[in-house]
Amino acid sequence: MKNILLLTAFIFPLVLFSQPDIKKTEPLHWFIGMEEPTFQLMIYGKDIADSKVIIKDDGVFLKRKITTANENYIFLYLEINNNRKEGPVNISFSKNGKTTEIEYQLYKKEKHHNINQISPSDVMYLLMPDRFADGDPETNNIEGYLEKSNRENPGGKHGGDIQGVIDHLDYLEELGITTVWLNPVQENNMESYSYHGYSITDYYHIDKRLGSNNLYKQFVEKSHEKGLKVIMDLIFNHIGSNHYWMKDLPTENWIHQWPEFTQTNYTGSVVSDPYASNYDYKKMVNGWFVKTMPDLNQDNELLADYLIQTSLWWIEYAKIDGIRMDTYPYPDKVMMANWVERVKKEYPGFFIVGETWLNNASFESYWSRKPNSSDSEYNSKLPSISDFPVCFAIQEAFKPEGSVYSIYEVMAKDFIYTDPFMHKIFVDNHDMDRIFHVLDNDFEKFKLSLTVLLTTRGIPQILYGTEILMDGHGDHGVLREDFPGGWKNDKVNIFTGKNVSDSQNESLDFMKKILNWRKNSEAIARGSLKHYIPENEIYFYERRSDNDKVVVIINNNDSEQTLDLSRFSESVKEGEKAKEIISGQSLIVEDKITLNPNQALILDF
Incomplete structure (x- = not known):
């Protein structure tokens, strides 16, 4: 029959x-x-x-x-x-x-579905859908899903969803954001801690508590209508322990098997270490992240093909503009390079950024693209890496007793990269204490850090809530707190202006000015970078393109400073006219300039 x-x-x-x-x-x-x-x-x-x-x-x-x-x-x-x-x-x-x-x-397949190429002209806004806005309360608890919504539990589901993001795209557009990056939205049907999205139990379906495949596709379409690009977060290194594979593995080596639970050593430098022991290497790449995240074996060709196809499917189905790949140094590095090559073959210009959490530039450079590499040299082929050294340098610069020399020094190491201007740069993310907390809730230092982030080389990423001085820290569930106004009856509503504090409004105004200015700055989008050795905690750098010049001056002192500009004649000359972006004032360059305590000047010539 x-x-x-x-x-x-x-x-x-x-x-x-x-x-x-x-x-x-x-x-x-x-x-x-x-x-x-x-x-x-x-x-x-x-x-x-x-x-x-x-x-x-x-x-x-x-x-x-x-x-x-x-x-x-x-x-x-x-x-x-x-x-x-x-x-x-x-x-x-x-x-x-x-x-x-x-x-x-x-x-x-659409021959060319107008991929919006992501570049240094963009600013990414990283948000966790479960913690941003609850657009459809009816999806908070879905039959068949193990974890229910509970806003009282910092580590639980809070009910935010894709509809909530769609409802507030206007907010992101007005803020000056150009690119939206959602933490993983595929199904995470786990008993607990399913809110963050990094324990995928079905690669091909959006978690129903967040929406549906069709709703995600609508989100991308509506984002594009507003001129916003979309990055999807994917994970090839591991799955959630409730994935159906774990009940019936396709092959015994589909995941990395150990006699007993073995956790990764979280030491990404082992992969590039020419003297690494086999023991350390194996534990790094084959060890599990946690007990509820089985480690996938990308050496298995059937699994490798499966994973590669998931990314191609979402690109073609949803018309996303980029992929952020989680835990990039942990999977099999050869398979990951093959994945990048396959995606670029199908979709030239498509943006991929790998999460490469390494603490210094030499380790990071191992994972950056090498266009002229030899056969013996590993080439990840990644268009972009996550620049953690820049993150740490900016954080250190503006802490008490910090020095802007840390920023100068990390930028001076860019010779080891192929294209550092394509790196994703940031001052915090969903796995780190928020920058406002790191800087002891010092608003002036906060503004200095964000000014550097948004004007130096690279593609900036802002964590949701940074613009309103959210200061979560410690436990992940706490630092990933709910965005005020994303839920009905929230006491503070950033979207409507209800009970927004003076400091939050001041921060929003500051962020909007820089973000909306930089969208149209040729020097920021395509310009070179020239900087000068900091003296007396003043950092001076220039961004220049053929038709545009921007000079940034950072005074990292608690006192007023008078800066002699003769040293910077390569970048500024007496009599030149410029507009200061934050204050909106126009000025004519003289031989000296007076800087207020903890002041950042963005001079657009």
């Missing part, structure tokens, strides 16, 4: 005794016209492996059928003729004289 089913994520045969019993296929659908015409289709169902697979389609060909020791999986490698029309391909599975036939949908 034969059953014909329309295939999405799950397939249930119409007749209970029909064989084989197919329960899941991934990807959910695929695309005609990819640069690589062959793709992997993973079929999951009880005892499916020994089924006979037949495809009768002039435009789709079965290149390979791979089975494993687990009889519940088949991996089909299908080649699609680029001239094939959109529509389903019929695939039949026969066993014991019975056949199940599925219809697997194929869509045309």
Whole structure:
């Protein structure tokens, strides 16, 4: 007998005794016209492996059928003729004289879906959807999801969602943000701590408590309508322990197995260390992050293909503009470089930034792209890395007893990078104490740190709430506190202005001025960087393009300073006219300039 089913994520045969019993296929659908015409289709169902697979389609060909020791999986490698029309391909599975036939949908790949290239002209806004705004309270508790919403628990689900982000895109646009980066939004059906998104239990479905695949696609569309770009957060290193794979692994080496739980040593420098022991290296890349995050084995070619395809699927399906890859040094480094290469082959200009949490520039440089590397030299091919040394340098500069020399010194090491202007730079993120807390809630030092972040080389990233002086620290659930106004009946509502403090308004005004100015600054977007050795805690640097010049002067003193400008004649000359961006005042350059205590000047020539 034969059953014909329309295939999405799950397939249930119409007749209970029909064989084989197919329960899941991934990807959910695929695309005609990819640069690589062959793709992997993973079929999951009880005892499916020994089924006979037949495809009768002039435009789709079965290149390979791979089975494993687990009889519940088949991996089909299908080649699609680029001239094939959109529509389903019929695939039949026969066993014991019975056949199940599925219809697997194929869509045309858009030849060029106008990827918005991310560049130093952009500013990323990193937000955790669960903690930003609750746009649809009805999705807070969904049947079948283990963790329910509880705002009283700092480490629990709070009910923020994708609709909440959509509802407040105007706020981000007016603030001056150009790019929105959401922490992972795929399903995280875990018993606890599912709010952060880094324990994926289904790569192809948005967590229903956050929305749906269709709603996420709408979010991208609405963001694009407002001129905002979108970055998706992905994780290839690990999954959540409730992923269906963990109940029935496709292969024994799908994850890294140990005789007993073994945690990674969290020492990314081991990967680039020419003298590293095998013991340390293995523990770094094969050890688990935590007990609830099984470590994936990217050496497994079937898994590697699966992971690569998840990213390609989301790019084509949702039309995202970039990917931030979590824990980049932890997975197999060769597979990760192959992934970058495959994405760039399909989508030239697509932005990828890797989370490379390493404390100094020499370690970071190992993960930066090397266009002229030798065969023996590792090349990650990453367009962008997360520049932690710059983060730490800015933090240190404006702490009590800190020095702006730390910023000068870290920038002076840029010779080891291919393109440091493409690095993602930041002063804090979702895993670190907030910058306002780090600087002892000193608003003047806060402004100095943000001025440097938004005017030096690189692509700045701002953590949600930085603009309103959120100062969470310590426990992750605390520093990732709810954004005021994202929930009905919040006492403070940043979006409407209700009960917003004077200091919050002052910070918002400060941020809006710089953010909206820099969107149109050619010197910031494409300019070079020249800086001068700091003297007496004054840091002077210039950004210059063919048609634009910006000079930034940072006075990291608690007292007024008079600066002799003769030393900086390469960058400024007497009689030049400029506008100071923060105050809005115009000035003519003289031989000296007076700087107020803890003042930052942004002079646009």
